[in-house]
Amino acid sequence: MTLRIGVIGTGMIGRDHTRRIAQVLAGAEIVALSDYNPAAARAVQADLAPDAMVYDKGEELIAADDVDAVLVCSTGSTHEAYVLAAIAAGKPCFCEKPLATTAEGAKRIVDAEVAAGKRLVQVGFMRRYDAGYQMLKKVVDSQIGTPLMVHAAHRNPTVPEHYVTPMAIHDTLIHEIDVFRWLLDDDYVSAQVVFPRKSSHAHGKLADPQIVLLETAKGVRIDVEIFVNCRYGYDIQCQVVGEEGLANLPEPMNITTRKNAALSTPIMTDWKDRFVDSYDVELADFIKAAAQGTASGPSSWDGYVAAISSDACVEAQEKTGQIIPITLPARPALYD
Ligand SMILES: NC(=O)C1=CN([C@@H]2O[C@H](COP(=O)(O)OP(=O)(O)OC[C@H]3O[C@@H](n4cnc5c(N)ncnc54)[C@H](O)[C@@H]3O)[C@@H](O)[C@H]2O)C=CC1
Numbered sequence: 001m002t003l004r005i006g007v008i009g010t011g012m013i014g015r016d017h018t019r020r021i022a023q024v025l026a027g028a029e030i031v032a033l034s035d036y037n038p039a040a041a042r043a044v045q046a047d048l049a050p051d052a053m054v055y056d057k058g059e060e061l062i063a064a065d066d067v068d069a070v071l072v073c074s075t076g077s078t079h080e081a082y083v084l085a086a087i088a089a090g091k092p093c094f095c096e097k098p099l100a101t102t103a104e105g106a107k108r109i110v111d112a113e114v115a116a117g118k119r120l121v122q123v124g125f126m127r128r129y130d131a132g133y134q135m136l137k138k139v140v141d142s143q144i145g146t147p148l149m150v151h152a153a154h155r156n157p158t159v160p161e162h163y164v165t166p167m168a169i170h171d172t173l174i175h176e177i178d179v180f181r182w183l184l185d186d187d188y189v190s191a192q193v194v195f196p197r198k199s200s201h202a203h204g205k206l207a208d209p210q211i212v213l214l215e216t217a218k219g220v221r222i223d224v225e226i227f228v229n230c231r232y233g234y235d236i237q238c239q240v241v242g243e244e245g246l247a248n249l250p251e252p253m254n255i256t257t258r259k260n261a262a263l264s265t266p267i268m269t270d271w272k273d274r275f276v277d278s279y280d281v282e283l284a285d286f287i288k289a290a291a292q293g294t295a296s297g298p299s300s301w302d303g304y305v306a307a308i309s310s311d312a313c314v315e316a317q318e319k320t321g322q323i324i325p326i327t328l329p330a331r332p333a334l335y336d
């Protein structure tokens with residue numbers, strides 16, 4: 001069976017996911033596209049999916065008889081309504097992060113999925129599918145003893161003018177928030193944010209860099225530097241310190257040169273290149289589960305917990321230096 005997929009939101013990542021389904025992955029085809037800006041959908045149709053139908057409204061795409069599964073890749077604030085519509089239609093849905101822009105919105109999705117009685121949603125937390133993080137998890141689970149601390153960094157070379165201080169959490173740190181829960185099999189109990197000296201490259205409405213301190217239920221302390229004007233590259237660092245040793249996230253594979261009395265390895269500059277393989281693997285996982293009428297991988301519950309934890313981090317930004325508690329509700333059995 002070839003899974004017939006409709007994509008809502010054909011901007012940067014919607015276009016890229018359409019390309020991987022149309023040109024890279026097996027088992028699925030793009031049959032429908034929709035974007036708030038119809039020209040964006042038509043451009044993707046022309047470039048990547050000439051047989052796809054273009055819909056003016058995402059809701060019409062979700063309801064279409066020939067759409068088996070949906071990819072929600074539109075602006076974050078629009079995700080909740082589309083995911084709820086996909087659940088109501090009983091169609092598997094891959095939703096880019098964030099699942100919803102509020103914890104209440106994410107909870108509505110969890111409640112709807114629980115009422116539907118089966119997993120239908122996968123959230124686009126692609127780092128869980130990254131080969132480096134997968135290797136790191138194996139080592140953390142088996143070789144370095146009980147994890148005690150994590151030191152991490154999420155650095156982007158630069159960000160646009162509309163990227164303001166809370167986006168460092170909702171847009172950027174959210175990847176660490178999810179991947180460390182998975183890596184440590186743990187949840188957060190508190191967050192604190194402190195601001196070092198501001199970079200002269202950060203614009204007026206952005207405090208950059210930031211340091212987020214998270215504490216987990218098992219007592220692990222995590223520090224994450226978020227520095228989105230670091231200039232030199234896109235750099236994701238993670239070191240887990242355990243009782244018996246420590247483990248580092250591997251650097252992405254790249255050519256090392258020895259030239260002019262220098263030893264050098266290029267550093268990537270774009271997150272799309274850094275995680276290109278993990279996007280492929282996460283969507284392959286979606287296609288496999290959706291073909292069975294369900295979903296696997298990062299769940300609505302993970303998206304909900306990420307939203308609760310993000311909200312606490314934003315509050316911690318606003319109350320710099322204060323420790324903000326994070327309390328999670330009981331997890332429904334659907335997500336065990
Ligand atoms: N997993 C990851 O690493 C990444 C995830 N993302 C997430 O993907 C989502 C999209 O991001 P980008 O592609 O970078 O943004 P973008 O701005 O390039 O594209 C968003 C598209 O959504 C469309 N849109 C806006 N409102 C809509 C509506 N109501 N219905 C249908 N379409 C609508 C816009 O016209 C635009 O074409 C965001 O939630 C973002 O956080 C983005 C980049 C990386």
Ligand SMILES: O=C1[C@@H](O)[C@H](O)[C@@H](O)[C@H](O)[C@H]1O
Pocket residue numbers: 156171172175271
């Ligand atoms: O999701 C992403 C972007 O939206 C975000 O702006 C970047 O900071 C992240 O590194 C990237 O993975």
